Every structure is written in structure tokens, then in C-alpha cells.
Amino acid sequence: MQKLILPVLLFCCVGAVAIAVAKPDKEKMTRPKGTFDVEMISLSNGRWVAIRYNKVTGDSAEMKEGAWVKIEPSSDLEDRVGSYNLKLTLTHPGRYAAILFDEDDGQSWHMNDGRWLPIAGP
Numbered sequence: 001m002q003k004l005i006l007p008v009l010l011f012c013c014v015g016a017v018a019i020a021v022a023k024p025d026k027e028k029m030t031r032p033k034g035t036f037d038v039e040m041i042s043l044s045n046g047r048w049v050a051i052r053y054n055k056v057t058g059d060s061a062e063m064k065e066g067a068w069v070k071i072e073p074s075s076d077l078e079d080r081v082g083s084y085n086l087k088l089t090l091t092h093p094g095r096y097a098a099i100l101f102d103e104d105d106g107q108s109w110h111m112n113d114g115r116w117l118p119i120a121g122p
Helices: 002-022
Strands: 036-044 047-054 060-064 067-070 084-092 095-102 108-112 115-119
Touching: 036 084, 036 095, 047 084, 047 095
Parallel strands: none
Antiparallel strands: 036 047, 047 060, 060 067, 084 095, 095 108, 108 115
């Protein structure tokens, strides 16, 4: 019986060490940093607006009822890579405007009814 216990015990110890070594160390895992940003403004009476966006692709979503809701891109914004930035401003009490723009070439879009619409001009 003792001859059987020692190999089984040794096998379990070696297996536990192998599993511990194989698990990726979360601190050593690398991932891109700074890809997303959030802009937020206060409207009034405790209400606020938040828009999360990808600074490389322009993909964005607005916070609505505790969930991110995608802002539909215009056709010229889809599959485009750039260096995006977003500006929010209060226009009237309870109303706001949002503009997404590419810092590389100046192309810009304004949000209207949950969709980015291109802004014409040079």
C-alpha cells in the first residue's frame, strides 16, 4: 500500500506545480493602454450624459439606463482608423451637443438621434 501512495502523492504534487506555473500572471499580461476614453457632463437636477469612445476607431456608445448603447456611425466613419477625440457641451438646460473628430485630418461628426453625422467642410 505504501508503495502505491508515494507515487500518487508525487504525481499530485508535480501536477499542482505544473498548473501553478502554467497559469498566466495577470500582472505580467500586457494589453494596450489608453485605447478608450469617456467624456461626461452634468445636464441639470442630477442628470448627466456620458459617452465612451475608442480613440483609434471612433466606435462609441452613450450611457442609457445603466448600459452602454452604441452610437451608430455614419458610412464614412465605419472601418476608419485615426486619432479620435470627443467634446461634449451643455447647449441649453437639459440639452447637450457632442462632436467626434479625428485629430489626424480634422474630419468631424456631430451626434444626432443616436447617430454620428458628418460635418461638411475642409
